[in-house]
Each structure stands twice: as structure tokens, then as C-alpha cells.
Amino acid sequence: MSSPAQQETPAKGGSSPKGTPLPQQSPVKGGSPAVPGSPAHSPKKSPPRSPPSGKANTAQPFVLQNSDDEDYYTKPDFIYGGPFIAVNKPSPFLDTGTPINLPLQGTFKKSFAYYSLKERIPVILTKIIDYLSREASNIKSANGASDEDLRNFMQSVVKLKNDLVTNKDYDPFTVDTENAKKWNMWIDDQENKKYFNNTWMFSECYLYRKLREGCELTKGLQNFDYFEAQKKSAFDNNVELMCIVADKMVTMVNKSEKDKRKADFITLLKICLWANKCDLSLSLGSQVNLIQAAKDATEKLRQSPPPPPPPTKGKGKEPAQQAPLVISHDPFQMILDLKDKLLVDDSAKIADQVVTKSEAMMKAINAVCATSCGREEKTEKEGKEGKEGKEGKEEAPKQIPCPAKMTVPQAVMFDIVCDNTGYELFADLCLAHFLVAQKIVQKVRFHVKDMPWFISDVTEKDFRYVIDACTNSNFSSEASSGATEGDTGEAKIIKADNLRTLGQQWNQYLTDGVFQVMAEEFWTYPHVYRDMKKYDPNLYRKLQYAVAIMFKGDLNYRKLLGDRNWNPTxxxxxxxxxxxxxxxxxxxxxxxxLISGLPKGKWDQLTAADEKWMQSGDYGVIQFCAKGEALKVSDRPCMDYCKTCFGVTCPEHTDI
Structure with missing residues (x-):
């Protein structure tokens, strides 16, 4: 079956460099090219299309009409055959990359958005269909599902794939939930309701949400995670890396002097960065094994070694050393090996400013506590004086401020908006553990998805699986790097002893509330983050309690940047x-x-070397914006609003 883009005739004009106006587009106010299909977009008129036979009186076959002309088959030209004059309807598809300052969408045929909708996501859906077919018996047994449940879900996935590749309109949701009603309202609000013609963000999020609805409409697959097996395999494939990091973490969590603490903070940020390579949606669900990837890269490097470095100028200077032709899978060595691939590195600034802000926040919390504690002591004293002769006194419940009135949080909190489970989540947990152990923060909140999402994104179930798998790991194996120990030359054995210790501590942190897992609906909405205040003001306020928020991975980055093709500088x-x-x-x-904050000329340099460098996951950024909106008394009720509002203090409320 041909894709919608293959059926369409792209507008004239080839690709152009990033930021160059396209000749067939009309300018709009501000100088940015108009979005195809919008009123401001008015392509040049093309000459009438000649009939295929070359005869003026021959009716034009309907196959040459645009596929999105749904009324064509009811028109006289089709019913009576012709003759007629062909009218060339402008195609929404352009044979170019995404122009500067426009949202990413599937109408730009040389963009990654178009490639994802046309090639990547259909493969992901096909793999789900294949998995349902191969593992039908196990899936039914594990979920208490019937043959009909599985058949209905499989049919929904098949339909979803067919609708995508033929560029149909979005189907409304039929499951009777408040979330589905919101989605239907958002679909109605879209100017373009076809997969390729609308923004990539909306279409991609709609696909994963619609995939979930297929389970919601069955009786036996309500809690089925069609990506679970892939996520568990991804964990197992990278346990050795986790053991290597765990062995170093033992030295990082002990109280450190200032310089070492900063160096360890920076190291763990970079461990978190390169762990983001483990993204199953980029690999279309194929397993990402960083150990095997390092071996493959080493072999490729040895087969095609780089040219030797130029001789060092000047007398007495030793010649430059050729870099070793080895790509290491050791997470700490990767930081050094991939130094030139880190395009923006604000890690030192982050380490300094998070610590500074945490100390200032702790002072503010202590000041508020001192004031409130004084009031509580006075109240308790008055209560005792008024109840003389009564033995003892019941301890008064802790007074929790109303979240809507609170302007100082209850604790110094660091937030992580998670991306992938497995090794990447493990790396995030290590950073969180370090921040708590070094008393930089008192609490870490992990924001995860409330449904299976983009294959390997973390859900609450995945979060607990990773911690339990670390706690119970029995991994023991010779080092894949071939490393040896001592003078004996015996192979180094990698063991999970310290990994189990970390897992046990993380379980305790969960029990004590030091680690908190939050699965807000907004993270699976199709909205970019600048619109969070509009669609979920309560979540925005919760995030304001944090000393800093770390957003992990590519989808979060796209939503941070509004999924817009910014000028890279x-x-x-x-x-x-x-x-x-x-x-x-x-x-x-x-x-x-999409990317921002690059040094001038860097994008051009990288693109000249490899046009698809932004699709590979080989490069990374660690970026920081130090600004934050101050907490103010809200004019809205609190996020956990009850039937009764208790005002400034709330006995019904728990710790934020």
C-alpha cells in the first residue's frame, strides 16, 4: 500500500538549507513561511494536468485525483466520465525539511517527522500485532483475557496502522472516560485532523493513546502492557553496566567535601545523559544493548581507522598520540570517550546552582517551621492550662498548609520527569540517591507515565520492577571488556552485590517517602509544556515546589521547545x-x-558531515535555565480540593 505522501504530488521546488525560504511558499507576517494548508499558504498556480493518453477529450482517471478529495466520487466528472478540464489541487506535502520556526509535522517529506509517521511507527504497530499473534496463549493466561479480547485488540491495532499509512482523519475515542472526552474535544479543536497534516506531536501522542484505548475496550486486557516484555529484556541486557555504576556509587554516597561532591554530581548527570541512548522507540522496539553496541563500534573503527593526527609543530615536542581504536561500554569511560559529542554542557553550572538554591530553600523552610512551631507550642500550652487535672494530652496532628496558600514548600525537593525504564531509570535513581545522601535535597519526586507510552517510557509498574530487579539481582559474569584483576591476570568478575544494596536502599526510600512516584495524566497529553498552565495548572503549581526539575530524553525536550524547529543558536x-x-x-x-542553544556554526558543521546526525542519538546536551517562577498564593482551590475547604491549614492534606 502506498503512503499518502506517495499518492500526493509535492509542490515544486527542491529542498533548501535550514532557514532558507521556499520559493513556492508565500511569506507571512514576521518573515516565517506559512504552514501548508493554512490561509496564508497560497502556492503558485500550476498549469492544467494533461490527460494520460494525450487526447484532450479523454476523461481523466480518478486515480490521478488527490486522495484527500473525499467528494470526488459524487461529482459529475466521475459519474458521467467527462470530458473535463483537470484542476490541479495543491498538495499539502512539500519536498523539503521543516522550515525554521515551524512546528514539526509530516507534510515536510525530508523531515524526521515524515519519516517517523511513514516508516517508524507502522513498524512499531506491526511488531505489536506480531507479538499478540505469537504470544496469544501466554497473554491470555497472564491477564485472564478471552480469545475475543485478544482478537478485538489486535483488530484495533490493525485499523490504527491502516488509518495512519493512508492518512485518514483521527477517529474519536469511544471508551467512556473523562480522559477520552478530553481527547475528543482536542481532536475537534484541530484545524487539520489527518495524521500527516497535523503537528507530529499531536499525531504521535494520539497514536499511543489510541493504542491504549484498544485495551480499555476489552474486559480482560485492562492492565495489559504490550511493551512490558521488551522493557524487561532491555533491563536484563544492561545489568552489567548497572553493576559497574553501583560499585562506584558506594564511594559517591558517603559524605564528601565540596569539590568531590561537585565532581560526582557532574559525573552522574553525564551517566544519566548517555543512558538515554537506551530508547526502544528510536530502535523501533529492537533491544538496545550498550555492551554489544560498543563492541560493534570498536570493530567498525578498526576496519576503517581515522587518519593519524598531524605532527606536532615545534622543537622537542613529542608527536601526537593516536587515540586507541576501542569504544568502551564502561559508563564512566563513555563520559570521556563521548566528550566531543556533548554539544552543550551546563553540568558544572547545574551542580553549583542546585546546591546554592537548595541551601536557600532550606533556610526559608526552617524559618517558616520556627514560626509555626512557636504557634503550636503556644496553642499546646494554652490547651494544657485549660484542661488541668486531665492526664496527658493527645498529640495534635501535624498542621499542613493549604497548597493553594503555600509559598514555601514543605521540603527541599528535586523533580525528575522520567523517560525510559531499564538502565536509564537506574541512572536517574543513582542521581536521586546521591542528592539525598549528600543532603543536597530531602526528597526526590519521579514523574512517570500513567499508561504504556513510546514503548520504553517509565510507568509506575516499571519503576517498581527496576528497583525490585536490582534488589534481587544475582548477576555474576566475567567483564565483557576482558578486564583482569591483580597480578594473576584472571578475568575480572562483575557481581551484583552493590546493585542489591542500592535496590534495598531505594525500597526504603520509597517506604519512607523520600522517593515519591507521581503519574499525572498531563504527561500523556498531546500538549507542549508552555501550555501546561492552561491544561493542568495544578501540576504546574506542584512543579513550582521543586528546587529544580530534570527533564529526561527526546520527547520531553520536544515538549519543552514546543516541538518547533528553532534556529539552533x-x-x-x-x-x-x-x-x-x-x-x-x-x-x-x-x-x-530540533535543538536550541548551540554555538554559532556548530549546526552547519555537523550537518555538513552528516545530514542525519540529529536522528542517531549519538550526540547529547545538558542544558540549564536557572530562572523559576516564584510561588504565590493561588486564586484557585488546591489540587486535592475536598468538599470542605479548611483554609490556611488543612488536616485532610498530606505532605506535598
């Missing part, structure tokens, strides 16, 4: 478009064609 803060609930940290390997 635009500053990171400007590209956030006012989304600053708290200081923002973005940690991302580059897997989509």
Missing part, C-alpha cells in the same frame, strides 16, 4: 517560551530534528 531559555515553574535541566541525546 536560539538560547535555551528563549526556546522554553515562558515555561519556568522552577529551574529547568534538560538531559537528552539528540533523536529528533
Amino acid at each position: 536560539t538560547g535555551f531559555e528563549a526556546s522554553l517560551q515562558g515555561f519556568i515553574p522552577a529551574p529547568i535541566i534538560a538531559v537528552r541525546t539528540v533523536k529528533a530534528e
Whole structure:
């Protein structure tokens, strides 16, 4: 079956460099090219299309009409055959990449958005269909599902794939939930309702949400995660890396002097960055094994070694050394090996400013506590005096401020908006553990998805699986690197002893509330983050309690930047478009064609060497915006609003 883009005739004009106006597009106010299909977009008229036979009186076959002309078959030209004059309807598809300052969408045929909708996502859906077919018996047994449940879900996936590749309109949701009603309202609000013609963000999020609805409409697959087996395999494939990091973590969590603490903070940020390579949606669900990937890269490097370095100029200087032709899978060595692939590195700034802000926040919390504790002591004293002769006194419940009135949080909190499970989540947990152990923060909140999402994104179930798998790991194997120990030359054995210790501590942190897992609906909405205040103001306020928020991975980065093709040199803060609930940290390997904050000329240099460098995940950024919107008394009720509002203090409320 041909794709919609193959059926369409692209507008004249080839590809152009990033930022160059396309000749067939009309300018709009501000100098940016108009979005295809919008009123401002008025392509040049093309001459009438000649009939295929070359005869003026021959009716034009309907196959030459545009596929999105749904009324064609009811028109006289089709019913009576012709003759007629062909009218060339302008195609929404352009044979170019995404122009500067426009949202990413599937109408630009040389963009990663078009490639994803046309090639990548259909493969992902096909693999789900294949999995349902191969593992039908196990799936039914594990979920208590019937043959009909599985058949209905499989049919929904098949339909979803067919609708995508033929560029149909979005189907409304039929499951009777508040979430589905919201989606239907958002679909109605879209100017373009076809997969390729609308923004890539909306279409991609709609696909994963619609995929979930297929399970919601069955009786036995309500809790079925069609990506679970892939996520568990991804964990197992990278346990050795986790053991290597765990062995070093033992030295990092002990109380450190200032310089070592900063160095360890930076190291763990970079571990988190390169762990983001483990993205199953980029690999179309194929397993990402960083150990095997390193071996493959080493072999490729040895087969095609780089040219030797130029001789060192000047007398007495030794010649430059050839870099070793080995790509290491050791996470700490990767930081050194991939130094030149880190395009923006704000890690030192992050380490300094998070610590500074945490100390200031702790002082503010202590000041509030001292004031409130004084009031509580006075109240308790008055209560005792008024109840003389009564033995003892019941301890008064802790007074929790109303979230809507609170302007100082209850604790110094660091937030992580998670991306992938497995090794990447493990790396995030290590950073969180370090921040708590070094008393930089008191609490870490992990924001995860409320449904299976983009194959390997973390859900609450995945979060607990990773911690339990670490706690119970029995991994023991010779080092894949071939490393040896001592003078004996015996192979080094990698064991999971310290990995189990970390898992046990993380379980305790969960029990004590030091680690908190939050699965807000907004993370699976199709909205970019500048619109969070509009669609979920309560979540925005919750994020304001954080000393900093670390957004992991490519999807989060796209939503931070409004999924817009910024000029690469635009500053990171400007590209956030006012989304600053708290200081923002973005940690991302580059897997989509948008980026900001690059040094002048860097984008051109990388693109000249490899046009598809932004799709590979080989490059990364660690970016920081230090600004944050101050907490103010809200004019809205609190996020956990009850039937009765208790005012300034709330006995019904728990710790935020």
C-alpha cells in the first residue's frame, strides 16, 4: 500500500538549507513561511494536468485525483466520465525539511517527522500485532483475557496502522472516560485532523493513546502492557553496566567535601545523559544493548581507522598520540570517550546552582517551621492550662498548609520527569540517591507515565520492577571488556552485590517517602509544556515546589521547545517560551530534528558531515535555565480540593 505522501504530488521546488525560504511558499507576517494548508499558504498556480493518453477529450482517471478529495466520487466528472478540464489541487506535502520556526509535522517529506509517521511507527504497530499473534496463549493466561479480547485488540491495532499509512482523519475515542472526552474535544479543536497534516506531536501522542484505548475496550486486557516484555529484556541486557555504576556509587554516597561532591554530581548527570541512548522507540522496539553496541563500534573503527593526527609543530615536542581504536561500554569511560559529542554542557553550572538554591530553600523552610512551631507550642500550652487535672494530652496532628496558600514548600525537593525504564531509570535513581545522601535535597519526586507510552517510557509498574530487579539481582559474569584483576591476570568478575544494596536502599526510600512516584495524566497529553498552565495548572503549581526539575530524553525536550524547529543558536531559555515553574535541566541525546542553544556554526558543521546526525542519538546536551517562577498564593482551590475547604491549614492534606 502506498503512503499518502506517495499518492500526493509535492509542490515544486527542491529542498533548501535550514532557514532558507521556499520559493513556492508565500511569506507571512514576521518573515516565517506559512504552514501548508493554512490561509496564508497560497502556492503558485500550476498549469492544467494533461490527460494520460494525450487526447484532450479523454476523461481523466480518478486515480490521478488527490486522495484527500473525499467528494470526488459524487461529482459529475466521475459519474458521467467527462470530458473535463483537470484542476490541479495543491498538495499539502512539500519536498523539503521543516522550515525554521515551524512546528514539526509530516507534510515536510525530508523531515524526521515524515519519516517517523511513514516508516517508524507502522513498524512499531506491526511488531505489536506480531507479538499478540505469537504470544496469544501466554497473554491470555497472564491477564485472564478471552480469545475475543485478544482478537478485538489486535483488530484495533490493525485499523490504527491502516488509518495512519493512508492518512485518514483521527477517529474519536469511544471508551467512556473523562480522559477520552478530553481527547475528543482536542481532536475537534484541530484545524487539520489527518495524521500527516497535523503537528507530529499531536499525531504521535494520539497514536499511543489510541493504542491504549484498544485495551480499555476489552474486559480482560485492562492492565495489559504490550511493551512490558521488551522493557524487561532491555533491563536484563544492561545489568552489567548497572553493576559497574553501583560499585562506584558506594564511594559517591558517603559524605564528601565540596569539590568531590561537585565532581560526582557532574559525573552522574553525564551517566544519566548517555543512558538515554537506551530508547526502544528510536530502535523501533529492537533491544538496545550498550555492551554489544560498543563492541560493534570498536570493530567498525578498526576496519576503517581515522587518519593519524598531524605532527606536532615545534622543537622537542613529542608527536601526537593516536587515540586507541576501542569504544568502551564502561559508563564512566563513555563520559570521556563521548566528550566531543556533548554539544552543550551546563553540568558544572547545574551542580553549583542546585546546591546554592537548595541551601536557600532550606533556610526559608526552617524559618517558616520556627514560626509555626512557636504557634503550636503556644496553642499546646494554652490547651494544657485549660484542661488541668486531665492526664496527658493527645498529640495534635501535624498542621499542613493549604497548597493553594503555600509559598514555601514543605521540603527541599528535586523533580525528575522520567523517560525510559531499564538502565536509564537506574541512572536517574543513582542521581536521586546521591542528592539525598549528600543532603543536597530531602526528597526526590519521579514523574512517570500513567499508561504504556513510546514503548520504553517509565510507568509506575516499571519503576517498581527496576528497583525490585536490582534488589534481587544475582548477576555474576566475567567483564565483557576482558578486564583482569591483580597480578594473576584472571578475568575480572562483575557481581551484583552493590546493585542489591542500592535496590534495598531505594525500597526504603520509597517506604519512607523520600522517593515519591507521581503519574499525572498531563504527561500523556498531546500538549507542549508552555501550555501546561492552561491544561493542568495544578501540576504546574506542584512543579513550582521543586528546587529544580530534570527533564529526561527526546520527547520531553520536544515538549519543552514546543516541538518547533528553532534556529539552533536560539538560547535555551528563549526556546522554553515562558515555561519556568522552577529551574529547568534538560538531559537528552539528540533523536529528533530540533535543538536550541548551540554555538554559532556548530549546526552547519555537523550537518555538513552528516545530514542525519540529529536522528542517531549519538550526540547529547545538558542544558540549564536557572530562572523559576516564584510561588504565590493561588486564586484557585488546591489540587486535592475536598468538599470542605479548611483554609490556611488543612488536616485532610498530606505532605506535598
